[in-house]
Amino acid sequence: MTINYPNGKKFTPNTTLPTDEKKKRKKKDFSFSNRGKTLEDELNETNDYYLQLGHAVIHKKPVPVQIVRVEYPSRSAAVIREAYFRSPSTTDYNGVWNGKYVDFEAKETENKTSFPLKNIHEHQIHHMAQVLQHDGLAFLIIRFSSLDRYFIIPFDAFEVFWKRMMDGGRKSVTLTEIEEAGIELKPGAFPRIDYLPQLNKFH
16 A cells, blocks of 8 residues: 655655564563563553543544545445545644643654654644643653563653754754753553652643
């Protein structure tokens, strides 16, 4: 299936990994601490837990895709051959908690010492700035996969690093800077990533 961005450029996911990296990832995915789950999986389970207990209503945003070409190899099957992102996506999750609008981006990196800012897009920064302007809660949850460490960072603190890059500074945020600017989340069982209690510190 071919998926294109609104500007017509072809979307090509980076699915190729070096052989040694594949072995490393396969081994890590089946470890006791991770069990093959991505940050998205863990947050979806966490948000389901919050919803069931009535703590918050937060969901992952659907990706706006327009289907262009579909083939029907049989009467009971349809195969999408070409599709386009109708518009750039904003952030991953949004919803309501404690009377506040909540909007956040979730990212993970294999890097052990820093978070590359190329993982964030300018329209996402603009969107979170608008949320903050209207008194909503905007933040990022970042997972360092190799370290199994999670951080929640309020957008206004993260924006400092983005502006530094735009002014010609470094194109990543060091782990030390994230430790200082954010709050480390300790993964648990139920919920897996209990981030709601930290939002009280963002006011």
